[in-house]
Amino acid sequence: MENITIKQLRYFEAVSAQGHFGRAAEICSISQPAISVQIKELEQTLGQKLFERHARHIRLTAFGSVFSERVQPILRAIDDLSDLARAANPGLVGKLRLGVIPTVGPYLLPKFVTDLTAAFPGLDVRMRETQTEKLIADLLAGELDIALVALPISEPALAEVPLFEEPFVLLRAVGDAHKPVPNGETLRKMRLLLLEEGHCFRDQALSFCGPSPNAPHESMEGSSLSTLVQMVASGLGVTLLPEMAVRLETRSADVSVARFPTPEPTRQIGLIWRKTTPMAAQFQQIAELFRTTTAV
Amino acid sequence: MENITIKQLRYFEAVSAQGHFGRAAEICSISQPAISVQIKELEQTLGQKLFERHARHIRLTAFGSVFSERVQPILRAIDDLSDLARAANPGLVGKLRLGVIPTVGPYLLPKFVTDLTAAFPGLDVRMRETQTEKLIADLLAGELDIALVALPISEPALAEVPLFEEPFVLLRAVGDAHKPVPNGETLRKMRLLLLEEGHCFRDQALSFCGPSPNAPHESMEGSSLSTLVQMVASGLGVTLLPEMAVRLETRSADVSVARFPTPEPTRQIGLIWRKTTPMAAQFQQIAELFRTTTAV
DNA sequence: TAAAAATACTCCATAGGTATTTTAT
DNA sequence: ATAAAATACCTATGGAGTATTTTTA
Numbered sequence: 073m074e075n076i077t078i079k080q081l082r083y084f085e086a087v088s089a090q091g092h093f094g095r096a097a098e099i100c101s102i103s104q105p106a107i108s109v110q111i112k113e114l115e116q117t118l119g120q121k122l123f124e125r126h127a128r129h130i131r132l133t134a135f136g137s138v139f140s141e142r143v144q145p146i147l148r149a150i151d152d153l154s155d156l157a158r159a160a161n162p163g164l165v166g167k168l169r170l171g172v173i174p175t176v177g178p179y180l181l182p183k184f185v186t187d188l189t190a191a192f193p194g195l196d197v198r199m200r201e202t203q204t205e206k207l208i209a210d211l212l213a214g215e216l217d218i219a220l221v222a223l224p225i226s227e228p229a230l231a232e233v234p235l236f237e238e239p240f241v242l243l244r245a246v247g248d249a250h251k252p253v254p255n256g257e258t259l260r261k262m263r264l265l266l267l268e269e270g271h272c273f274r275d276q277a278l279s280f281c282g283p284s285p286n287a288p289h290e291s292m293e294g295s296s297l298s299t300l301v302q303m304v305a306s307g308l309g310v311t312l313l314p315e316m317a318v319r320l321e322t323r324s325a326d327v328s329v330a331r332f333p334t335p336e337p338t339r340q341i342g343l344i345w346r347k348t349t350p351m352a353a354q355f356q357q358i359a360e361l362f363r364t365t366t367a368v
Numbered sequence: 369m370e371n372i373t374i375k376q377l378r379y380f381e382a383v384s385a386q387g388h389f390g391r392a393a394e395i396c397s398i399s400q401p402a403i404s405v406q407i408k409e410l411e412q413t414l415g416q417k418l419f420e421r422h423a424r425h426i427r428l429t430a431f432g433s434v435f436s437e438r439v440q441p442i443l444r445a446i447d448d449l450s451d452l453a454r455a456a457n458p459g460l461v462g463k464l465r466l467g468v469i470p471t472v473g474p475y476l477l478p479k480f481v482t483d484l485t486a487a488f489p490g491l492d493v494r495m496r497e498t499q500t501e502k503l504i505a506d507l508l509a510g511e512l513d514i515a516l517v518a519l520p521i522s523e524p525a526l527a528e529v530p531l532f533e534e535p536f537v538l539l540r541a542v543g544d545a546h547k548p549v550p551n552g553e554t555l556r557k558m559r560l561l562l563l564e565e566g567h568c569f570r571d572q573a574l575s576f577c578g579p580s581p582n583a584p585h586e587s588m589e590g591s592s593l594s595t596l597v598q599m600v601a602s603g604l605g606v607t608l609l610p611e612m613a614v615r616l617e618t619r620s621a622d623v624s625v626a627r628f629p630t631p632e633p634t635r636q637i638g639l640i641w642r643k644t645t646p647m648a649a650q651f652q653q654i655a656e657l658f659r660t661t662t663a664v
Numbered sequence: 665t666a667a668a669a670a671t672a673c674t675c676c677a678t679a680g681g682t683a684t685t686t687t688a689t
Numbered sequence: 690a691t692a693a694a695a696t697a698c699c700t701a702t703g704g705a706g707t708a709t710t711t712t713t714a
Contacts (some may be wrong), residue, residue, distance in 0.1 A: 076449060078374055093694060106680045108694060118453035127688040135456045142449060149442045153372060156438060157414035160431045389669060402705045404669060423714040
């Protein structure tokens with residue numbers, strides 16, 4: 073009967089993401105009846121049901137999911153309108169939601185964030201640390217502005233700006249310090265400690281060991297680099313560590329650090345953001361700032 | 369301060385199209401203060417002025433025109449959401465805004481519209497006859513759903529579906545009926561009557577006469593095919609006529625009609641619509657219907 | 665000074681809240 | 690029987706109208 077409103081579209085997005093009116097209402101900071109009413113009105117306006125209501129959960133109808141695919145880019149474009157206005161300001165102000173992968177976060181962020189807020193005093197930096205896959209999803213969903221990750225990420229909707237190339241070093245028990253540094257192939261036969269599934273650093277370490285259909289022989293896993301270092305110190309095996317993590321992680325652990333001979337294994341650290349963001353010029357500024365002040 | 373609303377974006381589009389708050393208000397069927405308030409709120413939300421106010425007219429600011437470029441595709445995408453729901457219905461119902469070029473309108477439309485409403489009784493057909501350029505602008509602005517034009521139009525955002533190829537015939541005074549039918553080159557040296565600038569049929573006729581930097585020798589112009597026919601009957605010159613116009617236009621005029629030898633000059637008539645419309649499947653149905661029932 | 669936009673105010677439609685009922689497993 | 694959505698009802702915000710003032714070329 074009436075007209076579609078942005079509010080309805082946002083509520084619709086929340087409900088379809090949550091699969092639940094109550095939780096969606098909470099996320100939108102309104103009551104459950106309010107969201108029910110708005111969804112109902114939207115359905116009436118469209119003349120089509122958007123959700124199948126079941127007792128414990130709801131699901132998008134066939135029409136609903138086609139609708140959803142069109143709604144999402146619209147909402148992102150509307151979000152961008154506000155950023156367009158921000159981008160028109162000189163400098164860089166307002167909220168910046170920054171994502172970072174766990175194997176970079178603790179080592180680079182303190183200085184990065186310090187430099188960033190020093191350079192742009194009007195900036196309100198919010199942080200989120202999680203794995204690459206989730207960061208990408210959050211960027212695409214408009215829940216993050218920018219993320220610091222290992223490149224390439226190969227998502228067509230995202231722009232990638234490389235910052236620097238970082239080598240991996242070998243971490244061994246102190247007793248092994250005199251042994252020759254293994255190459256990738258040799259490493260593969262050793263007891264290599266890895267981060268659990270989902271960390272891009274795990275895959276980068278594995279790929280250094282050459283093509284292998286499965287994880288290497290008798291590998292063990294940890295959920296953070298700190299844990300891996302402790303495991304190495306306890307003689308459970310060897311691991312790779314990004315160079316930026318060496319100082320912090322080996323400070324209080326009794327382990328031996330060795331550089332690999334060239335070609336060293338490396339990863340490329342860079343920034344990513346949605347290509348359509350009107351803040352692209354500002355994000356480039358951030359990349360520049362990073363290169364000149366934070367670079368390792 | 370608050371949130372951007374679709375209403376504000378629609379008002380903004382109207383004001384920026386009209387360059388005038390009052391006229392924009394009229395188009396939106398609201399009062400001038402209402403639109404002023406909404407634009408003001410939008411400007412406050414964005415923290416940027418959208419318009420420069422002058423005494424007799426207003427103009428987009430630099431920011432306003434960047435904003436406008438982003439707003440337009442958003443509004444089109446929102447318009448498409450309603451069509452998405454329509455497209456989910458079986459058959460084809462609701463309002464269909466059909467555009468047509470002047471050199472097709474009077475000859476094809478009566479039967480076309482009859483067939484269309486017969487095949488889809490739920491359809492409410494609205495018509496607009498004007499020149500190709502304006503039809504394209506209206507399609508892109510979401511003010512038309514579909515248009516019947518001469519192809520190609522080569523607008524990347526529009527889909528083109530050819531319907532049929534139509535020959536042009538030569539119209540001469542009856543006294544010239546015995547003379548040989550001229551080819552394009554010869555025609556160029558005769559007194560060729562043309563439609564005024566802006567009609568695609570004018571350009572098609574001219575192109576048959578071969579490459580010519582200027583209009584042909586001593587040409588004269590009319591604003592409709594009927595006028596041209598009357599001019600020919602009065603011995604002012606010769607003209608080309610699309611075949612579909614012959615029956616209606618030569619009924620009461622004393623002129624001679626002659627086919628050209630092959631290669632005949634022709635034009636291709638087809639339908640165009642925005643590529644992103646969710647109604648594409650329905651529009652294809654219309655094209656099919658046209659081919660099977662209205663074809664010449 | 666005249667055309668056009670902004671402001672002041674009033675009113676009503678509607679979005680959202682609370683309390684409650686209905687529905688589906 | 691229970692979790693979840695829908696409905697009923699009330700309130701308050703804000704969008705839109707009319708009347709008027711301010712602005713600027």
